[in-house]
Amino acid sequence: MSNNYFNTLSLREQLEQLGKCRFMHLDEFTDGTSALKGKKMVVIGCGAQGLNQGLNLRDSGLDVSYTLRAQAIAEKRQSWKNATENGFTVGTYEELIPTADVVLNLTPDKQHTAVVNTVMPLMKKGACLSYSHGFNIVEEGMKIRDDLTVIMVAPKCPGSEVRAEYVRGFGVPTLIAVHENNDPNGEGLALAKAYAVGTGGHKAGVLMSSFIAEVKSDLMGEQTILCGMLQTGSLLCFDKMIEEGVDAGYASKLIQYGWETVTEALKYGGVTNMMDRLSNPAKIKAFDLCEEMKDIMRTLYHKHQDDIMTGTFSATMMADWANDDKELLGWRADTAETAYEKTPAGDVEISEQEYFDNGILMVAMVKAGVELAFETMTSAGIIADSAYYESLHETPLIANTIARKKLYEMNSTISDTAEYGCYLYNHACVPLLGDFMKKVHSDVIGKGLQLDDNGVDNARLIEVNEAIRNHPVEAIGATLRGYMSDMKKIV
């Protein structure tokens, strides 16, 4: 079993690393791609991230080629086709890695140990190894040769969007970091910045973070609010609607597309805007439900964050990796058997507003999950900017995946770390919310409040609005979305 790097640090160092996160301004990128000009960049892996980042980097005037395992080349696999049809040079590790000034490791987390162990001896002295996720370094404690520079550049969007935004003349928000143990020439930051410029990320906003802050916040977000809460919420809300006599096809559709619709409002204007889409009585109802759920789930969020911090989470997961993913695949099969998953969305029209009106409980769950994840991360020493990106910002992306694929496929497509964490969360959270769910009815999920009169008490409404607007995730969200729209005047 591997050595957890984070656990080797002193508390002071841990806190310092967790607290690293700064939104960089456009004028910090005036050097453009010059730090990478004339250097040879070799990408490992030609999936959607690998290919699309490579296309952007090449269009920015950089020298990009792809290295694949000899077998993938010999069998002309899809990854080989992707790279060659796009006019890239493709070669084996032995052919290309020794020539590389920068090696971009864009393979899935689970392969990192094997890949890095294979390529590291082939890398030339003083070269740079780049990651897009820090799990291998932080949780598996991968030790990189002292002469190599280690950086991370992580676009916070799927590969196809990374490309589409670049082609439009823009980019996607990107996180960069330098692994301080491996920055022998002090050039890590310059390389990471140039890489972010090469993919267009600097136009949409770059966060300078650390490997540790990235891993500990990314794991927390994905297993709680992003995947775990939406999965748990889907199953609970569906069963409740069936119990209350709501048509099964309608219930299935309300959930499958409901997350996407309500989190679209979240994306544009934060929790405040999502809540403002509800009528006044529904808003107050959602607020109360949310407060109640937050009290019930708070300890669970703390446990997830604690397990991530101590390394318990990754150790448990890696034990399952070593055991051929027995737990993970078992859970995945269970998901396919749930009533929600087996009921296709009905052929009924649901208007955009109806998703809010009849999905009050779903709105409350999103609010509870976002706020709890954010509160828990920040109280664990993660900076608000980071906590915002790993909770609120990414929720619409997962909601979009559920709209397109429902739960089973959502779980198969997200990363291994996210899926494993999602199941842990789901198993704990479903029973935890059991009593709470007994008390709610179809007025908050499935049928709407159906009031004759939308009147509310003024004092209560003011109190609720203030509580929503004054949550710290709203303050940082407004600032970060402001940076984005300064640059992106398209909405």
Next chain:
Amino acid sequence: MLTNPIELINLTVEFDQGFICKNINWKVEPGQHWLICGSNGSGKSALAAILSSTGSILSGETSNLPDRVGIVSFEAQAELIEAERRKDDADILDVISEGTPVSEIIDDVCCDQPLAKRLSQLFGIDHLTDRAFRKLSTGESRKVMLIRALTSNPELLILDEPFEGLDVNSLAALQEHLTEISAKIPVILVLNRIDQCPQFVSHVAYMETGELAHQVARENSADYDQLMQLLHLKQDDLTVPPADPQSTLPELDRTQPLVRLTNTQIKYTDTIIFDQLDWTINRGEHWQLTGPNGSGKTALLSLIIGDHPQCYVNDIYVFGFQRGSGESIWQIKQFIGYVSTALQWEYTVGTSLRNVIISGFYDSIGLYSKYTDAERDIANQWLVLLGMKDRADDPFNRQSYGDQRLLLIARAMVKHPPLLILDEPCLGLDDMNRQRVLSLIEIICASSESTVLYVNHHAEDKINGIDHYLDLGERGPY
């Protein structure tokens, strides 16, 4: 087969984009074939779409709307392409997906396999059945749409600009087939080019700002001629708004060609689109590029523009750069103004009409930079020229197809680029706007700033000033 007349009575219908068709009274009798015409943005496509139960009825009634309607339109084509894009899971699966093959796209609605096969042959796309739909060229995917509509056993056919973008042979085959089936299936045609109106059309409807202004039976020749006259409005005097005097575009070496392609090819694992192509475009040499659908016109242009990834494995010299020598794509694009159907499909961002034109200064889709006052003023002059100054702040994605096209043409021309590439620019434009655009291109050809590279199918769209031709069908410059 239609047995009862379709009737729209005092009908007012609102469409998704907020467009409204008002007080429509219209009767389509069995055996009639209608042509719907009118200027860009008048509601031609909207009127046709009502027959397929699109839009929400605000008032009035309909009767006997058919259940099975075969539709071909840019909107339907864009919708299918968008659906394919959504199906592409590359963004979440971290794999590059292949997309749905043409055969499946056709089989999805096809009720007459032999006919589908025959049409594929007539349109010259029978070799493409296994190709992914989204990898087809504009013309090819158009043909797939036609085959879907024609083989779906429709009670009514709605063909919105069916002839646009088709090569000459396919156009003739389609017209022949339509004439043949018009004995059995009523056809509603929406056309911008009146000269393409087939003989079997029996009635003409003329739309004006969302209202059905005139309805004429073709046999009533006096009324018919009058309507035709109305459609050929005289042109106004045109002036092209100026370039930005503060432009910081680098000077080009006047002794070098703008573009030099040497022995270029585009090749996929299974197909060669073209190979061994040499082409030099010198400054001031205006070119017209022709060739049948799928001959690689758009692919060739994208090699020059740099949108095609294989530009890095070919010997391409553009604007002083040997491609693949460390230049960035934006250093190339700054010298080019470009419009095409693919660009229009890509241009899906919700920005204002003015910003769309200004984005031409930045070569971006959407606007991400602070623009100057001078740029804004020039964009405003273009809006006046297009007759859209009152709509400057309206959202681009709510405009009609033709109006969007006009804006993108202005976007391509706004910076007076050294190379202006117009890939079938007049697609979707009515007669009057087509004439205007062609005149604009002539003015630009006559000035010395821009070299024009023009792609089209219509032999009658001749442009004075173009004297170099490349035909990818029978290759080799002449």
